[in-house]
Amino acid sequence: MSEREPTLAERASRERALAQLARTVEACRKCEIGYARTKTVFGEGDPCAHLMCVGEGPGEMEDATGRPFVGRAGELLTKMLGAIGLERNEVYICNTIKCRASYREGTKVRNRAPTPQELTNCRPYLDEQIAIIRPQVILALGAPAAKSFLGPAFQITRMRGRWYEGPHGIPLMVTFHPAYVLRQGGMALTETKRLVWADLKAVWARLDELERQLEPQAPPAASEQPGEPERPTLF
Numbered sequence: 001m002s003e004r005e006p007t008l009a010e011r012a013s014r015e016r017a018l019a020q021l022a023r024t025v026e027a028c029r030k031c032e033i034g035y036a037r038t039k040t041v042f043g044e045g046d047p048c049a050h051l052m053c054v055g056e057g058p059g060e061m062e063d064a065t066g067r068p069f070v071g072r073a074g075e076l077l078t079k080m081l082g083a084i085g086l087e088r089n090e091v092y093i094c095n096t097i098k099c100r101a102s103y104r105e106g107t108k109v110r111n112r113a114p115t116p117q118e119l120t121n122c123r124p125y126l127d128e129q130i131a132i133i134r135p136q137v138i139l140a141l142g143a144p145a146a147k148s149f150l151g152p153a154f155q156i157t158r159m160r161g162r163w164y165e166g167p168h169g170i171p172l173m174v175t176f177h178p179a180y181v182l183r184q185g186g187m188a189l190t191e192t193k194r195l196v197w198a199d200l201k202a203v204w205a206r207l208d209e210l211e212r213q214l215e216p217q218a219p220p221a222a223s224e225q226p227g228e229p230e231r232p233t234l235f
């Protein structure tokens with residue numbers, strides 16, 4: 001798919017639209033968790049990003065900071081993006097739900113999976129983010145995010161690693177959530193990293209193809225052909 005790069009005016013317009021939407025989300029109390037949250041976690045990144053990463057929902061640190069993917073899982077996501085040559089601020093990162101789904105256990109507040117109703121209530125905000133940013137590729141991180149796009153029958157272990165048609169026909173790839181990767185150990189960790197790396201390389205190839213379409217030029221000499229990114233040792 002080929003689309004020209006947005007102009008400065010388009011970038012400013014998208015920034016304004018996202019800021020307006022973030023204010024709407026901040027005021028939203030459609031669900032009970034809207035009253036329990038510390039901060040809404042709207043999303044952050046480049047409003048003209050080619051890649052949008054979508055996770056499930058905020059955890060404790062995200063709720064406290066108002067930012068998606070912070071803490072160890074966020075650090076790993078930053079490394080995963082870096083492995084395919086992307087800075088975190090070059091992509092757009094958000095979640096399927098904007099408030100932390102939680103419950104109280106004594107004095108502790110624990111995470112829980114969002115309810116179907118909460119996901120339904122919050123979905124229009126994600127849809128609008130996608131419509132404003134119009135990414136070229138969506139990367140769903142984890143089964144809950146994948147199910148929100150592809151339906152409840154989606155099974156991440158069997159069905160990740162292929163291209164699907166996302167909203168507005170945007171190519172959608174699914175991989176494991178960084179928090180899931182961090183929970184693995186031993187051989188399971190090695191295998192999970194291998195699979196995630198395969199998914200990331202597919203995303204890299206799609207974005208690389210897009211970049212060539214955006215900047216038409218004489219094909220590079222064989223010696224200048226970009227090779228696949230090397231899997232870094234840190235990931």
Ligand code: SF4
Binds near residue numbers: 030040097121
């Ligand atoms: S989860 Fe979404 S819909 Fe529900 S209160 Fe928070 S922002 Fe509103």
